[in-house]
Amino acid sequence: MLNRRQLLKCCSAGFGYLAFAGLAQSERARAQEAANAKPDxxxxxxxxxxxxxxxxxxxxxxxxxxxxxxxxxxxxxxxxxxxxxxxxxxxxxxxxxxxxxxxxxxxxxxxxxxxxxxxxxxxxxxxxxxxxxxxxxxxxxxxxxxxxxxxxxxxxxxxxxxxxxxxxxxxxxxxxxxxxxxxxxxxxxxxxxxxxxxxxxxxxxxxxxxxxxNQESVDDIKNGRLSSRQQRKQLDLIQFLNREKLEREQYQPAVEGMIESYELAFRMQDTMPKVMxxxxxxxxxxxxxxxxxxxxxxxxxxxxxxxxxxxxxxxxxxxxxxxxxxxxxxxxxxxxxxxxxxxxxxxxxxxxxxxxxxxxxxxxxxxxxxxxxxxxxxxxxxxxxxxxxxxxxxxxxxxxxxxxxxxxxxxxxxxxxxxxxxxxxxxxxxxxxxxxxxxxxxxxxxxxxxxxxxxxxxxxxx
The missing domain is CATH 3.40.720.10 (Alkaline Phosphatase, subunit A)
Structure with a gap:
């Protein structure tokens, strides 16, 4: 039977093991993505x-x-x-x-x-x-x-x-x-x-x-209110904030995905309507x-x-x-x-x-x-x-x-x-x-x- 001191010691060690497992997983995930992904x-x-x-x-x-x-x-x-x-x-x-x-x-x-x-x-x-x-x-x-x-x-x-x-x-x-x-x-x-x-x-x-x-579908993709240059400036600001968050919190797949998705959406505006x-x-x-x-x-x-x-x-x-x-x-x-x-x-x-x-x-x-x-x-x-x-x-x-x-x-x-x-x-x-x-x-x-x-x-x- 555990006394109070032993119980607290075991629990605190367990929380440490959990934290270590989380850090190890993050490090492995970062290494895996670095190995698999192209630089840009x-x-x-x-x-x-x-x-x-x-x-x-x-x-x-x-x-x-x-x-x-x-x-x-x-x-x-x-x-x-x-x-x-x-x-x-x-x-x-x-x-x-x-x-x-x-x-x-x-x-x-x-x-x-x-x-x-x-x-x-x-x-x-x-x-x-x-x-x-x-x-x-x-x-x-x-x-x-x-x-x-x-x-x-x-x-x-x-x-x-x-x-x-x-x-x-x-x-x-x-x-x-x-x-x-x-x-x-x-x-x-x-x-x-x-x-x-x-x-x-x-x-x-x-x-x-x-x-x-149909023109309506094309309009859903292209932004008619802002020029391409204005959109690029707007996006650069958003991406700057996203990357700052990424640097602060390190491994954040959702943020990384959002950054790439925004860039893809910007490029799509010229290409997608032509294909469609x-x-x-x-x-x-x-x-x-x-x-x-x-x-x-x-x-x-x-x-x-x-x-x-x-x-x-x-x-x-x-x-x-x-x-x-x-x-x-x-x-x-x-x-x-x-x-x-x-x-x-x-x-x-x-x-x-x-x-x-x-x-x-x-x-x-x-x-x-x-x-x-x-x-x-x-x-x-x-x-x-x-x-x-x-x-x-x-x-x-x-x-x-x-x-x-x-x-x-x-x-x-x-x-x-x-x-x-x-x-x-x-x-x-x-x-x-x-x-x-x-x-x-x-x-x-x-x-x-x-x-x-x-x-x-x-x-x-x-």
Missing amino acids: NPLAPKAAHFPASAKRVIFLCMSGGPSHVDSFDYKPQLAKDHGRRGRYGGSLMKSPWEFRQRGDSGLWISDLFPKVAEHADEMTLIRSMHCDQPLHPGAMTQMHTGTVQFIRPSLGAWTLYGLGTENSSLPGFVSLSAPAGAAQNMGSAFLPAVYGGTKVGRGGGVGQFMPAS DLSDESKATLAMYGADGGPTDAFGKQCLLARRFAEAGVRFIEVTHGGWDQHRNLTEDHKARAVACDQPIAGLLADLKQRNLLDDTLVIWGGEFGRTPAAQGSDGRDHNNKGYTTWMAGGGVKGGFSYGATDEYGYEAVEDKCHIHDWHATILHLMGLDHEKLTYRYAGRDFRLTDVYGNVIKEIVA
Whole structure:
């Protein structure tokens, strides 16, 4: 039993140990940043761990959970047993859309995406995806950050941290029309703030994108009240105060990130409006993307902007298309969502290919999970996180290839299962990054996107 004197001695020593641990962590973090960052710009290009197949990523995020058994996962047994009782209740429901073999590869893709299906020979279908959450917020967060439980850096932030960007006057990570509440899914968490995503456009829901060529969007970026010289003087004063704070308090990642973000924002005013101005695109190009009016216009402009950002040197571009959560009225609403994005996605793939960009641009398509083979009501499907499909194209993946499988109805992944951690590890691998070596020291341990899990799916690498 401790007496009063011994208790005070132990407690005071414990507080000293805590202080020492904090100082040691700060010193290591400063040393790590000094080793990794370029002298003037933390966003400057960095060497990959090994030769990369892809220089950049375009992530087509289908928010809401598109149905794999109605799009990219052909289940003839589901059609045969239509109306029978499902494994977990409800009646099995065949797809309202016919599946056909596409391209020279013969990949089975449904009539829900006829335009995208024309690019089957450029695509790898991962038909054995699974994640840990059947609820939208958790599954969406895990798809972006690898975890449901904690605030962690997003896939885009890790990519930017690992490789930097090719254009110092643009954000290295752009999120087009991210939905409200998506800050965590595009954030940098404990990484320096400069690696977080920059949101461009409004909405993220169905048809809510504000065309970036609209003058209002340009005015949101440029400051019309002050000249460039006046802004520079104003910014110099703010940065002087920020750097004074940094010198006084030493290691302050938030302040360092703010300094870099202010400088980037100043440079963006001249570069960003030019990249976002679609007025120099030909009528033929606009038509290719469906960005010339009608139901494809909003998402078509997003996909066209994604290509322009990719050309301009942005490392990671995310494009969001929402409204895929059909618990009822699936036939009509899934069709409407697909009509809005089928031609724009096909246009993006065709445009990247004709510009010789597809070989080193990794295009990813997917939602946070899939949907059940059994009907919910008369014409709907429930959430399904146990088995669903994503696809990749370009960027070093095999074309016309299918990996993994769900069971005969599409309930769960059963062959060559691919968890979100494996998906993330593979994306980083294609970018030339070893997911086990891409780490950041925080709270006394080395963190990584894949935590302590993940295996690269080498079978899909060309």
